[in-house]
Amino acid sequence: MSTQKKIGILFGQENTFPQAFVDRVNEKQKDFPAEFVSIDQVEQSVPTDYAVIIDRISQDVPFYKAYLKNAALTGTAVINNPFWWSADEKFFNNALAVQLGVPVPKTILLPSKHRPDDTNHNSFRNLQNMNWDGIFNHIGFPAFMKPHSGGGWKNVYKVDNPEEMFRAYDETGQLVMLYQEAIDFTDYVRCYCIGGKEVLIMPYEPRNPHHLRYDSQLKVTGDAGKKLLATIKDYVLKLNHGLGYDFNTVEFAVRDGIPIAIDFCNPAPDADVNSVGQANFDWVVEAAANMAIERAKTAQSGKDNLTWGTFVRNSIGAPAPAKPAKATAAPEVGEPTKEKKPTKAKAAETDKPAKAKAKK
Structure with a gap:
């Protein structure tokens, strides 16, 4: 060696x-x-x-x-x-976001439709019947249903009424699911967070075709736009400090001027130049390189050199990050530039069609 x-x-x-x-x-x-x-x-x-x-x-x-x-x-x-x-998993992330004061969609945890392997009805003696009317009244329609853990837009459904929801639920097998309100938004952004301090806010239109999703500008501008970007940056840092991620993306849907965190568990986020565009790509390469060099310089042989989120550190006294995170200025409205190349970037939660086939 x-x-x-x-x-x-x-x-x-x-x-x-x-x-x-x-x-x-x-x-x-x-x-x-x-x-x-x-x-x-x-x-x-x-x-x-x-x-x-x-x-x-x-x-x-x-x-x-x-x-x-x-x-x-x-x-x-x-x-x-x-x-x-x-x-980590998405339901805990949402619960932690509420604790941190970051707005998230209303969300209910659903048990798996089918029993896990090696279980029977006795394994669920503590689980009561679901109050579906109460759930539908709380979440409303349209709504999204997605696995509580995982990603890649697998097994994600948009449903517009109880019948569609139950048909979709029948398809989910042994997956534990989230049932979540859909956000009718006016602006949408996707944000890189590198090293717990560097944040890039990218206007993003999830309803566009994949290769045009970064071809977007914020609709809100001027002082309101600057205030929105500052709030988004604050929320991005709060979430990443809480979770302890060094390299992550966070997505916000803006409704009535309020950024609502939609997706913030992306510890291996898309960073392909053909997806994110040259300007965004150059930024993430530079930020990741700086972070890696900084961490290499501060790492101590044989010691714990991992980043632990504030939730874990405050709960069990785990070690702090190798170097405290520092906030930096928020990007200007409309930064960075756009790219129009084909991409395999994930579909948006806001326009995912329902996968709902009735099962007999």
Whole structure:
């Protein structure tokens, strides 16, 4: 094993961001060479030669998740924290947002339609019948139903009445679901948050075709627009500090001038130049490179160099981040520029068609 610590990136099918990240880190300094992570034999409690690893794929590869936990245990600063990422889910995120004072859609947790494997009716003796009328009255229509954990726009339904909701619910199998109010919005933004301090607010139109979603401007301008951006930035930082994510995106739908957090559990967010556009891509490459170099310089061998959110730190006394986050100025309205290339960016919650086929 080399004695010189390195900066690595662990990734899967994406092509543009990993190479640009490695190139930029190596252009900026020579003390911590950057490379694609290389894994051969993984032995318990044996450290890696990486000071920092940027994780872009372990959510889909359990072997990588176990590798990263072992690396973190032996001193690697893994971004994002693999222990928290493994435990996190959307319903908890919404509940924490309420505690932090960040507006979110009204949300109800639904048990899985079908029993999990190796359970029977006795396993659910504590679960009462659902008060569907009360739920529908509280959430209203239209509404969204989506898994309480996961992403990639799998098993997401938009429903306009109880009949559609029950038909969709029948399709969800053993998935625990969220039932959530739909937000009728006037503006929408998607925000990168890097290192708990750098925030890029990107006007985003989720109802546009994929390649035109970043081809957008905020409708609210002037002093009201500046105030909105400042509020959004404050909410982004609150959420990421609470959750402890170093690399994340947060989406807000703006209703009646109030930004409502729609999606803020994206610890491996899309960063492909063909999706986000050149200006946004350049920003995220630079911010990620700066964060990785900073974390490599402050990481201590054999110590816990992970970022733990305020929820965990305040609850159990976990260690603080390697370096406290600092707020920076909010971007101006309309920044950054747009791109019109085809993309596989995720569909918007606001216009996802219902997948509702009746089952006999």
